[in-house]
Amino acid sequence: MLNIQESHCESKTGTLDNVEDTFLVTPDFAAVIDGASNVSNQLIAGKTPGQHAAVLTKEAIVELNGPESIEEIITAINAKFQIFYHEHSMVEEVLKKPFIRPSAVMSLYSHYHRKIWMIGDCQCYVDGVNHQHLKEVDLITSQARAMLIESQLAQGKTVQEIMDNDTSFDQIVPLLQRQYQFQNRPPNERFSYEVINGFPMYTESIKAVDVPAHVTSFSMGSDGYPRLFDSLSETEQYLEKILTIDPLCIKENSAIRGLSKERISYDDRTYIKVTIKDAMEDTFPGEFNREINEGETILEQTSRKR
Template structure:
């Protein structure tokens, strides 16, 4: 699960190469086959892909939408030209999903009902352009600068879940009761489904947000961060880590401490889901630390 110091040599057209100093990926259940995160590392791009937790019973060749999307997008990076812009790369990722919908005879269904779509967030390092690209709520650490891309709507639903859980506890339920059955998650699930009406649609107003889902992502939904020339280390991660540190060990320790103090994640670090009794974390998580070589 962890790689250290493996050099990735560039193609002749690449301006630089890199080594992977640390790499880790884990499912929230502890079963790798359930993981809806993925990591890609190739000669031109490095990326973390976070497949969204499925809100329906639909399966794609036996896989949840989150896992199917993460694996498909992971493969798609091999087809993206080295000099692609952020917009061009996002277009190709969405095109791959559109083709998959067509193969599954689901194009009309996902067009009519956004809840049925495969949805993912991603953070991408373009070696050619020396940029970090975000679509959705992944994160990165450039030297010591922590950059996130959180959605406003997630803060609203996380706070609504927190309020509901506090009310449950006020009525006599315990943390352990709620870890067995998160009634706060049940409470916000209709909102989580309805928020998909805002996905990739700035015209819907203040709650819109971007995502890779096989449909057009407006330019303002793609966050581009240039990498300063003196930067040597870049860390990419999914939002399965509440805190991102300079090493995997420190990052894992910070997660462990938060889960110990607030396993439902509704007080110290509010999210839309907590640590279920049978799971090892509240979400899938992916972490890759890159050292750039000039």
């Protein structure tokens, strides 16, 4: 049994109507899903492609039974996307223009397998370790934006002046559109990366993190956080610290966006802390809370925090 101990989902603009992240926790799965930024400047039925991708992925996971392998899970999600493409008459268009495809990345925990699968640039915090799954194309595009910003600083513009009129994202959109050509390419290709978009994926590119039997809680988050910690407060405090040091997001936290008068952060962000409650505990609560190993307990009691 899985329960949410802490959760937070926030748009980069501070308005939840346009957030492209989502999360879910069922008895068998927990997931943080991050819809890709809109680089086509197009909406589909009033929503961004990333919003649709997050919802389609979430709907597919809710319908799973529990024991599915990651290959089976991807197949189920892709089926949702293909139906969506047909319903919106997009089949030919998404083949010709990959950058308009609804796309998402995800951290997904399977309680049956006791694994967290990391598809694309997402992260998790397990047993004291922050695991990230970065991709090279993001480094290139964020560095290109950093160069554009640095050139303005060299010309004498102040940080505040740039934040008041930051056009750097628009300038790197052609690069961002180009990177869609590398989605779900063979893993031996330099710029390839895996993403959920309704098309076949090389699952060997997916990073898997084991959740050991002694672990009773873990955290997952989107890349709207520079890194994750054991608690939401620590994770938020670190984000605030980084944004104070590097508000343009060109140094300590290089990104495709920075702070501006329209944005309270560089990206949408989602954090969940999940507790694992073994079904046997409900039957034998005393047995499962007995002290072992010099004071450690098999299952620590935790309080739900919002």
